[in-house]
Amino acid sequence: MPIACASLPKNVERTPSYSIPADPTTTISKNIKAKLAAHNGESGFNALFNGEDAFISRLAGMRTAERSLDLQYYIWNNDLTGTILVDEVLKAADRGVRVRILLDDLNLGQHEKRLRMLSMHPHIEVRMANPFAHRSLRFMDIFRLGKIDRRMHNKVFIADNEIAIVGGRNIGDEYFWASNEMNFGDLDMWCIGPVVSGLANEFDTYWNTDIAFPIESLTSNIKPTELDYLTFRENLKGDTYQASQARYIQQLYQSNMGRSYATGDVPLNWAPAQVIFDPPEKFSQEPHEQTDNLQSQVRPYMRESRQEVFMISPYFVPGDTGVDFLKKKIQAGTNVIVLTNSLASGDVAAVFSGYKGYRKKLIKNGVTLYELKPHDHQNLTKRKRTMGSSSSHAGLHGKTLVFDRKTILVGSMNLDPRSVFLNSEMGVIIDSPEMAEKFVSQFQENLPEIAYRLGLNEKGKLTWNTYEDGHKKTFTSEPETTWWQRVKASLMSLFVPENQL
Incomplete structure (x- = not known):
């Protein structure tokens, strides 16, 4: 058989198995029993x-x-x-x-x-x-x-x-x-x-x-x-x-x-929650056939947000449809804040190349846009304990959405076409104003120092604004990058299809 014709094994024996029900006699069950009883x-x-x-x-x-x-x-x-x-x-x-x-x-x-x-x-x-x-x-x-x-x-x-x-x-x-x-x-x-x-x-x-x-x-x-x-x-x-x-x-x-x-003796926030995930059928469906993918399950929360949407995604490629959606949210009075990777902090230059062209549109439409610095990742929420690395380079990898500081989504989904239409993703939606408020407040307190806020100068050029040791600093080109990083990101934007990012 020619090598190009290789196929996956047929008639594979997959013995079905399912999660073993929780057993009240296990150590874990005994440790958390009283906590669960108090929060039925x-x-x-x-x-x-x-x-x-x-x-x-x-x-x-x-x-x-x-x-x-x-x-x-x-x-x-x-x-x-x-x-x-x-x-x-x-x-x-x-x-x-x-x-x-x-x-x-x-x-x-x-x-x-x-x-x-x-x-x-x-x-x-x-x-x-x-x-x-x-x-x-x-x-x-x-x-x-x-x-x-x-x-x-x-x-x-x-x-x-x-x-x-x-x-x-x-x-x-x-x-x-x-x-x-x-x-x-x-x-x-x-x-x-x-x-x-x-x-x-x-x-x-x-x-x-x-x-x-x-x-x-x-x-x-x-x-x-x-x-x-x-x-x-x-x-x-x-x-x-x-x-x-x-x-x-x-x-x-x-x-x-x-x-x-x-x-199980850790601080806990108690709240109703639901698990959402892409059905495995997504692997064989074209985008127009995906009527119950994760994006469709998240969409109602985006639509119903009235005061604020806080978005954290390491890879952020909104596309023209996403830019228009956020524009309408802002015109309706919703504050939209986005934190993503800078060119210096990101680990996938191809995805950054797909994102970079949307920045001016997002800012003009009123999106508050931040890009993470390539360090200080351990201080995202003022938690400064560190035992491990001496690394001076860091990037953003968390994927979190907060709606009106009432509901928080934590999961695996990036805000890019690959996560929306190609990969399978999952997450948990937590209905907790206490958690949502604390999460956004901690980040907003720290963002001016750990990230660059993007803006436009009088000539319509991008600027990167941040604070270091209490002093404001403004950059007029991608901070902390080399000329080759900038050139590579520009070149990739010409050759990498956006629907693969």
């Missing part, structure tokens, strides 16, 4: 702004789980934090915890041998979403471009069907402030209560769909033996030990941060 029908949320909290909360969940772990991610890096969490997965499985891991194949397929070894454990299943047909020469899947450009961008962590973590973070050093090169300002929600059932339903929906392939079906050429498995575990033990010696990990282990998440 509401869910409890702890916002994970801090990268270290985001890591240790996952670590605590894995260590405390007794019945099940359901893990769904777009990226799971093979770095120090990723290695330690893989080790914790195996330790949980050794205790008899059932583990289901659902990963997107774009980034994780390169680790298929390692994942196949992981799946040899009798209590671990691994599935890959929308996999490539060509396992080694992936570029040959260009003949299936209409299929493989659809990626599963969902992110959720569920332990014992009692606690969950949902938001923008993948698994990797840069998401947990452990990288020495680049770290991301991001946001997850640690949550308990009825919302966990909604997140479990999202996981089950994707796990049992035909876009999720068991790793065994994709790696028929890999026939690991028991000796291979034991060698894998022995090598992982060495990798984990080496990772645990890192200053970042040592300081986390020496702190008491994990104990609070293990017991």
Whole structure:
């Protein structure tokens, strides 16, 4: 068969499985029982702004789980934090915890041998979403471009069907402030209560769909033996030990941060909430066929906002339709504030190239537009503890919308065409004026120093305005960038189709 004709395996055996109901005898259940009883029908949320909290909360969940772990991610890096969490997965499985891991194949397929070894454990299943047909020469899947450009961008962590973590973070050093090169300002929600059932339903929906392939079906050429498995575990033990010696990990282990998440003894905001997500059918639908995608579920909240819409997205490509929509909102009296990446802080120049041409229109229409500086990500909300990285470069990765300071959406969806029409996305909508008000207030207090506010001068040229040490500074070209970064962004805007951004 010619290499260009490779196809995915047919008649794949997918044994359906579903979330294990919460068990009142588990440690997690006992720890949170009284809290849930006092807030009948509401869910409890702890916002994970801090990268270290985001890591240790996952670590605590894995260590405390007794019945099940359901893990769904777009990226799971093979770095120090990723290695330690893989080790914790195996330790949980050794205790008899059932583990289901659902990963997107774009980034994780390169680790298929390692994942196949992981799946040899009798209590671990691994599935890959929308996999490539060509396992080694992936570029040959260009003949299936209409299929493989659809990626599963969902992110959720569920332990014992009692606690969950949902938001923008993948698994990797840069998401947990452990990288020495680049770290991301991001946001997850640690949550308990009825919302966990909604997140479990999202996981089950994707796990049992035909876009999720068991790793065994994709790696028929890999026939690991028991000796291979034991060698894998022995090598992982060495990798984990080496990772645990890192200053970042040592300081986390020496702190008491994990104990609070293990017991559920963390500050909580209680509120009604609902889980929203793209249906898996989106992978086979054209944009005009997507009547129930995530955008359509969010649209009513945008339309009904009267006072303010606060938008945080690392990738922001509104398109002409989005610009016109925001213009009408502003004309109707709604204040619109957007925080996104600057050219200096962004990690995807192609997406920035699609965004840059809309800036003047947005500002002229009355949008308050901010771009994050390539540092100070740890101070987004005045939380200054840091144990890990010495990185001087940082970017924005959180995806959050706040409507009228009453309702807050935290999830995986960027505000760009790729998230809206190509990738699958998810999120949780929380009806909490207290959380929404606190969130916006903290950001607005800090924005003048951590970001540039864009404006137009008397000649209609863009300006970047910020405060440093209490003094206002104004720039007339993309701050903290090189000429090559600026040229590259301009060139990409000519060649990269906007609907792929």
